[in-house]
Amino acid sequence: MTKQQTITAGVDGSPNSLDAAGWAAREALRRDLPLHVVHACDPPAEDNRLPEFDVPFHREAGALGRAVQQLTRAYPALGILDEQVTGRPTGALLAAARSSALLVLGSHGSGALSRVLVGSVALAVAARASCPVALVRAGHRPEGEHRGSAAAHHNPVVLGLDLDRPGDELLEYAFDAAASRQAPLHVVHVWTAPLVHSADALEPMPEKERLLAAELSSWRHKFPGTEVTERVVHGLAGHHLVEAASTADLLVIGRCVPTGPHLGQTAHSAIHHSRCPVVIVPHY
Known part of the structure; x- marks a missing residue:
């Protein structure tokens, strides 16, 4: 298996993707690798430059900053790289997979964008990525694993x-x-x-x-x-x-x-x- 450079987490602003990013952070600490956090979204079309279209886009564009801030507080020893991509999430994540040891996505969640991620993006990426893909349920935290710690008891x-x-x-x-x-x-x-x-x-x-x-x-x-x-x-x-x-x-x-x-x-x-x-x- 080719040794790559990062653990990559795809975030979309949903609680599920933040839980998955937290799991990715603990995996990065365990492997002594940096965490690469990626957020991708399509901008509104030029002919839709109205407040009702721009506000949701800018709200989602802030998802990356919120995720990095939360991860930095929880895992201060972890090196975090962040990347905002304008475009389709599937393509952005598949591109990120080429330089990743592992790509981590949320597998279940709620909300319109999260449902899109689960239904079309997560499955498409898992089926085509060049690196292993981890799909993590919302709220997952193994028994005995503590925040910020990579050295904890694990089940099989x-x-x-x-x-x-x-x-x-x-x-x-x-x-x-x-x-x-x-x-x-x-x-x-x-x-x-x-x-x-x-x-x-x-x-x-x-x-x-x-x-x-x-x-x-x-x-x-x-x-x-x-x-x-x-x-x-x-x-x-x-x-x-x-x-x-x-x-x-x-x-x-x-x-x-x-x-x-x-x-x-x-x-x-x-x-x-x-x-x-x-x-x-x-x-x-």
């Missing part, structure tokens, strides 16, 4: 792993996330029986467990201080991953780049139902 990190397309980038991110939190890593592989049954499909569990153990072997050696548990289950991947992450600090899933710029059913299920932040990692 859960990794959903497809053995057909495991991806080194995905595995490295999950192991690194667990190690930086001094947290255990729970690796879950979910399989579904084929439509046409075969002799191999009758008892696939032992073979899948063997393949999973083999896939994780080298990573265990690279991260000897990380406690790793592994589990193979049958059923719907989204359901089992959300269940496994019910007490987790983080859920990590992959997006296979060769399949195109879209999110699959498992990612959608995780984003909409997981109570912890979800990180979507592009990989080959």
Whole structure:
């Protein structure tokens, strides 16, 4: 995985995006990286230069300053870079992703602009960004984590792993996330029986467990201080991953780049139902 320069948070002025920016700040402290805070919005059209159009625009344009002020007070040791972009949020965030180790967005919220972010921007960015994207629920704060502190107790990190397309980038991110939190890593592989049954499909569990153990072997050696548990289950991947992450600090899933710029059913299920932040990692 290429080492990039910043943790980037996209803000839109909503409480949800401020919560996500706070999570991004703690992640930046944990990794000893600066925080890049980005706000993008479209200006009103030239033929709409009337007070009723300009005031909402200027109010949203002040969202960046308010976010930086709040983050500076909460995390005085953190280096913060701010950037105001005039234009479409999706394009601005995808551009910022190219120089980011992680891009953080709010995944749920209220208000017209927040609904736009969740519905069209957050999902579009998560499906196309060149770096991992974390989607954070409003109000999320792991138990035991204190304001301004990066060194706190954390619940497990859960990794959903497809053995057909495991991806080194995905595995490295999950192991690194667990190690930086001094947290255990729970690796879950979910399989579904084929439509046409075969002799191999009758008892696939032992073979899948063997393949999973083999896939994780080298990573265990690279991260000897990380406690790793592994589990193979049958059923719907989204359901089992959300269940496994019910007490987790983080859920990590992959997006296979060769399949195109879209999110699959498992990612959608995780984003909409997981109570912890979800990180979507592009990989080959």
